[in-house]
Amino acid sequence: MKTILLVDDESRMLDLLALYLTPLGYKCVKKSSAVDAITYIEKNHVDLILLDVMMPEMDGWTACKEFKKIRDIPIIMLTARSEKPDIVKGLKIGADDYILKPFDEEVLVARIEAVLRRTTTEEEFLSFKGLLLKPASYELYFEDKEILLTPKEFAMVQLFISNRNKVFSRVHLIESVWGYGVSIEDRTIDSHVRNIREKLRRAGFPADEFLLTVWGVGYKWTGKE
Template sequence: MKNCTVLIVDDEENMRTLMEMYLLNSGYHCLQAPDGVQAISLLEKHEVDLILLDIMMPGDNGFMVCEKIHQKWDLPVIFVSAKGAEWDKVKGLKLGADDFVVKPFHPGELVARVEAVLRRSGKKQQTENETISLGKIKMNLKSRTAAIEGNTVNLTLKEYELLIYLITNKKQALSREQLLTHVWGVSYEGSLRTVDTHIKTLRMKLKSADYIQTVWGIGYKIEEEYEA
C-alpha cells in the first residue's frame, strides 16, 4: 500500500540511517542526501513522494533548499531539525513546508507525520488509483482537480484536501480535531472554526453533490456510496 519514496536530506549520516530504518520498517522506499546539492540531483533522477529536510547543513541551509525545491517540484516537505524554536517552525511553514518535526523524536511520531502529510497530499492514493469517485463527484489525484458530472469545480487546496479526506473515510464520523490535524497539520494553531468555515464553502460549491453530513457534537461525515 505504501510504495512511496521518501528523500532524507541531513548532513548527519547516523541520523539519515536512523530515519531510513524507521521508514523501511513501515514499508517506504528511501533515498539519502547529505546536502541540498545532492538532494536536487536525486530529485532530477528519481520519482520522490516526500522530503524529510534538515535545516542546519553545509552549504545551503534547509530553508534555502526548500525554496529551491519548490521552484521546480510540487512535493510535500517535512522539516526535521533540532532547531525547534517557534520562529524556525513559522519560517519553515511560511516557506511551504507541510510539517515540522523536532529532534529528538520518537520513531512512531516521525512515521505518523509522514503518513499524515502523504494522506493530505493525496500521494498515497496516487500510488493505487489516479481517480476516485463519489456519486456525482470525480476527483483526479494526479491533477488535483474535482468535477461534478463532468464540470470542473474550482476548489482551493484546503477544500480539495478536505473533500479527499472525507471521501476516503466515507461513512466515518470525523471530528473537527481530526480534520484540522489531517488537512492543516499538527503544527497549525488556528481554531476549529477553520474546519466549519471550509466545510460551509465546500458545500456551497458542491451544490447538488453535497454529500457532507453534520454529525452533531462530533464533526462531519460523507454517506454517499464510494467508488474507486
C-alpha cells in the same frame, strides 16, 4: 517502487544516503537545496523526503513547512543537534520523524520503513458517485466538469472522501488538514465547509446529501461506494 527525495547541501551525504537506499529498491533523487527540492516536488511524485536540518539558504524547519504546503509528503528530518526543543519543533511543524546524525544504516532503514509503513495509503484517484478526485494533480471533477478547489478545500474533500462515514470533529480536521499544533478557530472550518458545499452544489453535485453536519460533533461524508 518508492521514491525518496534526499535534500542536503553536502553532496557526500547525498551520496552516502543513496548508497544505502538504492540497493534496497528505493529510487533516490538528490537535491542540494530546499528550493530545488520544492521545484522537484511540484512536478513529480515523491513518497518520502529525507531532509537535512542544517542548510545554508533555507533551513530545514522552513523547508519542512514549505514542503507540507505543497503536498503532504512524509518527512524525516536529519539533525545533528540532539537538543530537545528542535525535536519538538520538528514534530509540531509536521515532520513525521527525525534521525540523529551521525546515524548508521540500520537506524536509517528502520526509520524509513516505519514511516512509509504508516503513511502509505495514497491512491491514484478517489471516486464517489460521479465525483473524481485526483490527489496527484489536485483536480476534482464531477461528471467531467472540473471543480476548482483551493488547497484547504481540496485537502478537506480528500480527507472526507477517503474516510466516508467517519465523523471528524473540528479539532480533528484542523490536525489533519492544517497540522499538529496549528491554532485555528472552529468557525473557520465551518467557512471552508460552506465553500466546499457551495462549489459542489454549483457543479450539480448534491453536496447537502453527502457532506453532512453532525450536530455537536463535527462533519462527515456519508454514503456507500
